[in-house]
Amino acid sequence: MGNIIYSIIWLIILLFIAFWIAGISAGIYILILPFTVCIEPLSGLTDFLLTVIQFPKYCAQAMMDGRGFR
Numbered sequence: 001m002g003n004i005i006y007s008i009i010w011l012i013i014l015l016f017i018a019f020w021i022a023g024i025s026a027g028i029y030i031l032i033l034p035f036t037v038c039i040e041p042l043s044g045l046t047d048f049l050l051t052v053i054q055f056p057k058y059c060a061q062a063m064m065d066g067r068g069f070r
Contacts, residue, residue, distance in 0.1 A: 004066065006068055006069075014059040014060060014063060018055045018056040
């Protein structure tokens with residue numbers, strides 16, 4: 001177990017920032033994904049949105065590890 005202060009900070013980021021950002025990104029991702037078949041350059045955007053959707057997992061892992069912000 002790492003530093004408990006960092007774990008609490010990561011929990012706050014997870015609850016108040018990461019879930020909201022991932023939810024908005026998921027909606028945009030769902031809307032844009034079908035158009036990547038016709039418009040190939042959109043695949044870069046969808047790849048980025050998929051990474052943003054996984055931000056809560058990153059926050060939860062950092063919280064459990066007590067990891068700092070490096």
